[in-house]
Amino acid sequence: MAKYSNPFPGLKLEGISRQFQNVNAISDITFEVGDGQFWVLVGPSGCGKSTILRIIAGLESATSGNLYIDGLLVNNLPARARDVAMVFQNYALYPHMTVAENLGFGLKMRGVQRQEIALRVGAVARSLRLEHLLARKPQQLSGGQQQRVALGRAIVRQPKVFLLDEPLSNLDAQLREDTRAELKQLHASVGITTVYVTHDQVEAMTLADRIVVLNEGRIQQIGSPQTIYREPANRMVATFIGNPPMNILPVTYSEGGFHLHSQTIPCPETLAKQWQLSPEQHFYLGIRPEHLQILPDSDAEAHLVLQVNVVEPLGRETLIRASFPGADTLINILAPADWDQSPRVAAQLDLQHLHRFQG
Ligand code: ATP
Numbered sequence: 001m002a003k004y005s006n007p008f009p010g011l012k013l014e015g016i017s018r019q020f021q022n023v024n025a026i027s028d029i030t031f032e033v034g035d036g037q038f039w040v041l042v043g044p045s046g047c048g049k050s051t052i053l054r055i056i057a058g059l060e061s062a063t064s065g066n067l068y069i070d071g072l073l074v075n076n077l078p079a080r081a082r083d084v085a086m087v088f089q090n091y092a093l094y095p096h097m098t099v100a101e102n103l104g105f106g107l108k109m110r111g112v113q114r115q116e117i118a119l120r121v122g123a124v125a126r127s128l129r130l131e132h133l134l135a136r137k138p139q140q141l142s143g144g145q146q147q148r149v150a151l152g153r154a155i156v157r158q159p160k161v162f163l164l165d166e167p168l169s170n171l172d173a174q175l176r177e178d179t180r181a182e183l184k185q186l187h188a189s190v191g192i193t194t195v196y197v198t199h200d201q202v203e204a205m206t207l208a209d210r211i212v213v214l215n216e217g218r219i220q221q222i223g224s225p226q227t228i229y230r231e232p233a234n235r236m237v238a239t240f241i242g243n244p245p246m247n248i249l250p251v252t253y254s255e256g257g258f259h260l261h262s263q264t265i266p267c268p269e270t271l272a273k274q275w276q277l278s279p280e281q282h283f284y285l286g287i288r289p290e291h292l293q294i295l296p297d298s299d300a301e302a303h304l305v306l307q308v309n310v311v312e313p314l315g316r317e318t319l320i321r322a323s324f325p326g327a328d329t330l331i332n333i334l335a336p337a338d339w340d341q342s343p344r345v346a347a348q349l350d351l352q353h354l355h356r357f358q359g
Contacts, residue, residue: 009035009070010193011056011161016065018051025051026217029065033210036191038184042204043214044240049197052214053163056195057086070160085159089166091150093138099149100125100134106157124152127189128182144175151183155190162194168203180206201241205229213237235357238286244319244332247292248357249285253277258285261324265303268351275356286355289319289332292347294339302346306331311341320345 016029026048033039041049054060056067058079067074074082093102103124104117112120125131128148138146147167154162167183168176184207187194198204204211205225213220213228213236221233232238238246251258251265253272258265265285267277295302306322309330313319320333322345333347 010037011070011195012066012068013052013056014066014068016052016055016062016067018048018055018060019063024217026214029219031212031219031222033193033195036193037209038187038194038196038207039210039212040196040198040204040208041212041214042198042201042240043220045199046216047214048217049199049214050165053086053165053195053197056161057084057163058082059086083160084163085154085157085161086163086165087150087154087167089169091147091167091170093146093149093153095138098135098137099130099141102138102149103130103134103152103156106153110157120156120158124156127186128152128155142175143171144179147171147179148182151186155186155192158190159192162192164194164196166198167196169198169200183207201243205241211241213240215240232286232355235284235286235359238355238357242288244289244334246286246288246355247331249287249329249331251283251285253281253283254279261327261329263304263324265349266351271351271354284357284359286357287349287353289334291350291353292331292333293350294320294333294335295346295348301348303349304331305344305346306333308341308343308345311339313337 011033013029013031017027018025029052031039041052043049051060055062058074058077062075069082069084094105097105100121103121107117107120125134128151130145130148130152133141133145138149141149147170151167168179171179180203196207208225210222211225211228212222215236221228221237223231228237228241232241232246235248239248249258249260251260253267256264257267307325308320308322310321311318312321315337317337318335318339320335320339322331322333323329324331333345
């Protein structure tokens with residue numbers, strides 16, 4: 001007999017919108033997370049990330065649109081029947097239970113046999129390096145360990161979908177990085193379809209198979225971390241993803257190049273053709289800080305001569321925050337660590353890495 005295979009494994013959102021008292025929290029959210037993939041929703045505060053996650057979990061209802069889990073329309077299915085596990089920023093563990101009891105509690109409530117619980121708890125504890133802590137109570141654990149228990153408690157149920165709402169934001173910087181790496185490893189080993197919410201673009205870049213960038217309740221772009229970084233769809237995405245952010249320069253095109261603040265960046269002919277530029281066109285030119293190269297001040301090859309505002313040594317390199325003389329357009333440049341500080345800096349742009357944004 002042919003084995004049944006689900007044509008839509010994973011998670012699908014189709015035109016999901018949610019209004020709160022005439023405010024559109026999210027509008028027309030459509031995406032499909034393939035079985036076992038790790039997707040990250042990222043965007044500034046208030047962009048609607050948590051609302052989307054809560055709708056998937058069944059903690060909030062959509063005003064319109066359809067939600068499918070493993071091919072099944074779940075719009076009217078209550079949270080407990082959706083086979084979804086969610087981990088929040090505030091990982092509330094049961095304080096009177098040991099780590100092992102915390103991990104196994106959900107299974108016990110579902111009537112899973114004791115032997116099976118011990119097996120599953122053991123496996124999750126191994127993958128999250130919690131084995132030596134199984135007999136401890138939550139107050140005897142560090143914040144990072146508590147968060148690993150919270151992740152383990154959700155994973156041990158083997159849900160169809162795993163939802164994470166800023167799970168690392170209560171941890172300090174070092175712990176955050178370590179736990180982030182563990183989470184990535186954990187996902188690689190258990191392969192549960194995951195949607196992860198964060199406002200931290202580094203988390204989005206490092207964890208995601210696909211990133212969904214949101215702003216004001218709408219999807220700005222969906223893509224792999226590389227695509228989002230290399231080919232941002234608009235200015236919002238360009239400046240939100242990447243640190244330091246992409247430089248955005250308001251320019252006017254005319255014969256010879258892009259003009260701004262009495263300086264000119266040459267425009268290769270191929271680019272003028274590709275972008276179908278016409279004289280006196282105004283738009284924004286984008287270039288990442290690493291695509292500007294510092295030249296000696298007197299170098300005739302320099303495209304721009306800028307005034308240095310602040311110099312920040314970052315260890316491996318130096319960040320120069322500069323501006324155009326007499327104007328307030330700012331520009332960030334990454335220079336070698338041994339850059340000789342001076343009040344002016346001449347820079348050449350890598351013309352292969354220019355972006356154009358309208359509006
Ligand atoms: P943050 O990163 O700050 O948690 P977010 O991206 O998760 O933000 P949401 O919490 O999803 O954003 O909120 C999206 C929008 O919907 C915001 O403008 C918020 O004020 C509004 N909103 C969310 N929940 C409610 C509610 N219960 N009643 C009214 N407005 C709400």
